[in-house]
Amino acid sequence: MSIDLNKIKNRIVYLIRANYKTIFLWILIIIFIKVAFHFHIHKSIITAVVLVFGIVGHAFTGLLGLISYIPVVGPMIVHIISLPLFFLINGLTYIATILFLRRKGGKKDIVISRSLTNALLIGIIIGFILGKLF
Numbered sequence: 001m002s003i004d005l006n007k008i009k010n011r012i013v014y015l016i017r018a019n020y021k022t023i024f025l026w027i028l029i030i031i032f033i034k035v036a037f038h039f040h041i042h043k044s045i046i047t048a049v050v051l052v053f054g055i056v057g058h059a060f061t062g063l064l065g066l067i068s069y070i071p072v073v074g075p076m077i078v079h080i081i082s083l084p085l086f087f088l089i090n091g092l093t094y095i096a097t098i099l100f101l102r103r104k105g106g107k108k109d110i111v112i113s114r115s116l117t118n119a120l121l122i123g124i125i126i127g128f129i130l131g132k133l134f
Helices: 005-018 020-038 043-056 059-068 073-103 107-133
Strands: none
Touching: 005 020, 020 043, 020 059, 043 059, 059 073, 073 107
8 A cells, every 4th residue: 555645745735725824823823922932021911912813813713623634533622622612601601590590580681691692502503514514
């Protein structure tokens, strides 16, 4: 069984061309972190800048997309990372619901907040599915 190096090279070139924005953004983030540590900038400022660039530039989503290209283990890693976020959002709404019941007791407001949370979670699922399709 021989390995076709030309086929592997073509796949790597395609991967880079398809994801050049994400790769470029992560290179910029890494360079910024190295320069910021060199000039002894406070860690909270570095974290805030990386979070802003990561969220605005979709760097974290792109990184998960790049991780999912790894055969066999890539999709499992992405599911392990993304599923706890889903559980965290749902758990926080349950905690907020319990606290809100103790404070005010407004059942109508709780139903509205749970409906909005469920709509958010369904939106995350739909976005995840559409992201996989396109």
